[in-house]
Amino acid sequence: MNKVDRIRYKEYIKCANECTANRVYPLSIATGTQDGDVYVDGKGCVLFWHYCGFAYISGDVCADVLEEVYRSFLVSDTERRFLLITDSKFVSDYYSGIDMLRVDKRIEYTHSGILEKQPKLDACFVIERITADNIGVIQGRITPSFSWKDRDVFLRNGFGFMARSKEDGSFAAVAFSSAVSPEEVDIGVETAETYRHHGLASYLAYKMCEEIILQGRRPVWAHAETNTGSQKTALSVGFKPIGINTVIQKK
Incomplete structure (x- = not known):
């Protein structure tokens, strides 16, 4: 995935708003309100990685993207912690049973x-x-x-x-x-x-x-x-x- 230049973050507000697991953290990045990184695969998939470590994927997710996220973020020595938070069964199933990963649950409230x-x-x-x-x-x-x-x-x-x-x-x-x-x-x-x-x-x-x-x-x-x-x-x-x-x- 390619890292997006900060000056282009607002182009991804729509993608952040379409993140079904959580919108406030991706939007806080896309709007420039808080620090974080945005990565894209060029095929409609966007990764929002907040300064606090929370990460969310929006758009069309495929196995190739999940494999890259695994290698580049989940098991690499990153500059800050990386917690992928998702409501997608496809994403959860892809990473289930991998010894190097820990899987927990997070309750969301309104x-x-x-x-x-x-x-x-x-x-x-x-x-x-x-x-x-x-x-x-x-x-x-x-x-x-x-x-x-x-x-x-x-x-x-x-x-x-x-x-x-x-x-x-x-x-x-x-x-x-x-x-x-x-x-x-x-x-x-x-x-x-x-x-x-x-x-x-x-x-x-x-x-x-x-x-x-x-x-x-x-x-x-x-x-x-x-x-x-x-x-x-x-x-x-x-x-x-x-x-x-x-x-x-x-x-």
Whole structure:
């Protein structure tokens, strides 16, 4: 497959929008909102590889393309991780049973609307919008740096909220736009281990949903099938599962 020059990414917005497994991550690349790579085979197949490592194939997929993806991305030493996420049985079957690959499931959600009952905020915490002044205190794995290559680009094109301890101002939790497209925003959430079980993930996720809907967009959510904590948070703020994708990556 051939790598597309960044100045041509917008030519592939239609292909990104036709990606049935997920649209927000491919569109975030094609629109230039977030970093990532686009590859084409010249026959109607397009591969979108997001900065965070999530990869999606759109268009007519053939065995030759899947073999090239296997050799060039799935089992090669790439510059960043490569997780192929698909809802295609053909793609899943092609890679099944290969010893070098790990196959998992990922649950995708859509939002059913703002719930009347808002989660309560523990009085020990204060909520702040993420700004240039406080983004540096955010810690953890699922944070803006997970899916945004550049802090300034996140502050310009993304948004989020964090919880801090009233007692000492320490970071407690964050919810942010992990991926942004014209119509959807995927939400990422992280809670510091010290401050878990205070309802912060649900409160911040609810606040993100409110903000996204005010922007005229749709909140979306996804997590590994085994992540029961993320599932609980999603259901608590009005998300409903709409499908299960297959995730293929190197062991």
